Amino acid sequence: MSKYNHIFFDLDHTLWDFKTNSRKMLETLFHEFDLARHGVENHLQFITKYEEINEAFWADYRKGTVDKKTLRNERFPRTLATWEIGDRELAHALNEEYLKRSPQQSTLFPNALETLDYLMNKYDVHLITNGFKEVQATKLRSSKLDGYFKTITTSEDVGVLKPHPKVFHTALNDANAETHDSIYVGDHFESDVLGSKNVGMDQVFFNPEGDIYPPEATYEIKDLKELQDLF
Ligand SMILES: [Mg+2]
Structure with missing residues (x-):
């Protein structure tokens, strides 16, 4: 017993499988938003940079030094800033789509x-x-x-x-x-x-x-x- x-x-x-589901979504968004046209080399670079920045925000969120709203609002602008893309509307749209559609992934x-x-x-x-x-x-x-x-x-x-x-x-x-x-x-x-x-x-x-x-x-x-x- x-x-x-x-x-x-x-x-x-x-x-x-959070990592697989998130990467699938980011790759889809990379193509849908044509980020190559904005200067992002490829989807792998985009994913790597996003993950690095998102993890840093989550570490701060766990410590209580950053709130949920800041985490959600800032991770994409900060990611795009890597390629000197300052388009807040694009970052906002990426975030909205990511939040809405990532949880619909099923891996x-x-x-x-x-x-x-x-x-x-x-x-x-x-x-x-x-x-x-x-x-x-x-x-x-x-x-x-x-x-x-x-x-x-x-x-x-x-x-x-x-x-x-x-x-x-x-x-x-x-x-x-x-x-x-x-x-x-x-x-x-x-x-x-x-x-x-x-x-x-x-x-x-x-x-x-x-x-x-x-x-x-x-x-x-x-x-x-x-x-x-x-x-
Ligand atoms: Mg876990």
């Missing part, structure tokens, strides 16, 4: 659905995500992930972000779960592994690229399919 009754999942970069990590099918027969499955509420709901629908989760907790609802303990406590409470019969699956070492560990939950570190971290997680996996052997 497993000691667990509840399995909590992270969404972005754990089930929903999941390999074996996500079959693993959830397996797990939901034996456990209550839940979601805890740092993304924005309305955006996450669209992703779940587009990728056919809706219907798997008994409860969904977004950090936007709670008012703070993982790894803040309040996010995990709220989720456990909503799920009628206890720390000792729950485990959390996520890709981010600080937000997910250390965050859930700090409130007393066991953790699965989803580390598909095999990055090196201290061996602090209860379990570490490279493929979601491994959850079917663990649980």
Whole structure:
């Protein structure tokens, strides 16, 4: 018998393949907005620069030094500034399309659905995500992930972000779960592994690229399919 009754999942970069979906969208926008005409060499340069700038904004957002509005308003103008494109309207249009259409992308990590099918027969499955509420709901629908989760907790609802303990406590409470019969699956070492560990939950570190971290997680996996052997 497993000691667990509840399995909590992270969404972005754990089930929903954020990086692949974002890159597909940026490549589409590069062509639709004819950014080559504006001086951007190719879509790969555009994607690389956008990711670099977006990640820096997200790091500041996690620290609380930048708000959601600034993050959304400034990442495309800052990206275009790389090529000395000062067209705020173009940047605004890119941002609008990116926000609207990225969540409609449907690429999941390999074996996500079959693993959830397996797990939901034996456990209550839940979601805890740092993304924005309305955006996450669209992703779940587009990728056919809706219907798997008994409860969904977004950090936007709670008012703070993982790894803040309040996010995990709220989720456990909503799920009628206890720390000792729950485990959390996520890709981010600080937000997910250390965050859930700090409130007393066991953790699965989803580390598909095999990055090196201290061996602090209860379990570490490279493929979601491994959850079917663990649980
Ligand atoms: Mg994640």
